[in-house]
Amino acid sequence: MCENEGEPVEVLPGIWRVEAEMVSRPYRITTNAYLLMGDDDALAVDTAWWNDVPTRHVDALAALAEAASAPLGGIFLTHAHRDHSGFAEHLSERGGDPLPVSLHRDEQPTVAAMSNYQGLPHRQAAIDWYCGFGFPAHTAAMIVDTKQPDHPLVARVMRWCEDDAVLEVGRRRLRVLPTPGHTPGHAALFEEATGVLFSGDAMLPRGNGNPHVTVRPFTAHDPLTDYVEGLRRLRDLDIRVCLPGHGPLVEDVDGLIRSHLDYVDTKMTPVRAALGDRPLTVYEIAGTIPWRGGRKSFADLVNDEWFLAFGDTLARVRRAVSLGWAVEEPRGDGVPTFRAA
Template sequence: MEITGGLQREAWINKVMPPVECVAEGIWSVPVVFPNNPMRYTLAYLVVEDEDCLVVDPGFDSVQGRLDLTAGLRAAGVTVSDVTGILATHFHTDHLGMARWLRRWSGAWIALGKAEIRYISAFTNAWEETAADRARMRTWGVPEDRINEAALDVDGLMHLRRLADADLRVGDGDTVPISRGRLTVVETPGHTPGHICLRDESRKVFLSGDHVLPRITPNVSLEMRGDPDPLRSCLQSLDRIEGDEGFEVLPAHEYRFRGLSHRARELKSLALARSDEVLALLDAQQHPTVWTIATKLHWSRGFPSLSGLQLRLALSETAAHLQFLRTSGVGHDVEGLPVRHMNGAPLLG
């Protein structure tokens, strides 16, 4: 893998914000702060073509984030009012968060993938949803004194509910509707059910969102009403992009690089190795739960250090591996995983 974003990598290592950069003809990389999160910032991308200005993954909505994005637009020679389109690779707050504010001041359309169902915020009553999530945490074996931090709370759910809705849905092979029409949508479910990437054949760049990052393995979580087998979807998505060698990858986090096929194969290998680790623990435990498996897995920061959202993500990722093993015919039943209808169709229980 060849690192092409040298300044971005240096900033990542030194835990500072990277500079705004013109990374290809008409494409700018703009770091937008992601407060109180280990990822620190999201790399938004501006595509400026003729009368169009597209913002890809505008970032988390905060006062500083708005200043960051406004400064990036200014460096590209445009303003907030010049934005004509906003596209989020997926619905997470560090990608879609600022879309509502941008649309209010620019009138721009907002696009998401056709399959990007906002399942986490697809609830009728936030209090009932929180109670259901807490009940699921109990079936996963989470100790009672850790449920509050692992489960979704009402405030968090309502924050997700306030994320912007899409005016436009784009699917595999669609062209993003800007003047020169050089950005083609690639559906890459896994990190979320409707995650998309953008391929630009003429400029040989691939905007990868969170699907492929140069060093971090993106989280793949099993969530209520989400994809019932998200890891399988992720592996299939990685297979689909293995042929895109020669493209410079513009990820939403960390730094730019070349070697998309290599990195896709590496991520797939890491995921399968993790499933092997989960299977070994599953076979070794007499009464396994999502919690007992997760506590024994190797985590880069160590499981005891995980709290809040990071704890939830670790548990949901463990559940995704357990479900993948189960649907592959090599795992065991573990409470709280998706069940199957008589016709074989999976459904979250």
């Protein structure tokens, strides 16, 4: 248990955070839920992990807002993943009328994919999708089965925000900034007056890893390039402090953005090295990349490691095409192959 696990902490004036531990994970990770206090109402930003976690974390935030006569007036989710949207329905239904749950509009496919097979209507369609990249059928089935349909995100009032939509919380104004890549509609929330950015999983502090950017049946074609462009847009803003979806706040925001951009470049290196004159499938390219920090080969991966590694490889390969390093051409059976440009 971390020191203040479950206890609200005022991390910045009028901004409170609780950390919820994701107890069902084999490794220790916490998710942050935030409360932004306005004059007579408050906004919840991300609602933490729900599985095996009592509601007291987020209830404590809601109680804090009520005690300050600024009860919760809405919920904003940086993205739909369950470790961030866990208690959205609970908070939305806690009082009288349901509170609106806001997400970027491009997050609709992620929400839809929570209740089916990665955006596809049935298991076999998802297996076929992976086989279409050269995966053996049994591996494709294993990948699909590690991502069974999840508990869907169904709030009674969903608000789908456009780019640059402004959420008002009393006198505070927060802008919805698209930061796609981790999910198609991932968005950060930025308060220009204070320079505070709620970054969700678009930026994570050191020690909390780098955001997963993967291609799935429901994602954009080249999410890694989308991710890089989103980070570059953030670089142009005067962000003074970043409140991430996991881990502590970060003040060296420029350094954080740079480290994430550098990480993308580092990830591209083995893909570039794998590309040659001989056309390779995504499955074959994934086989040449070192995984788990060089501790595992692709063949040694288990369960959802395969799922991440495949989507990650395809994301890198598509970025290689966008950068003009690789050429895509279909093999005789239609499976796409890639060679050096």
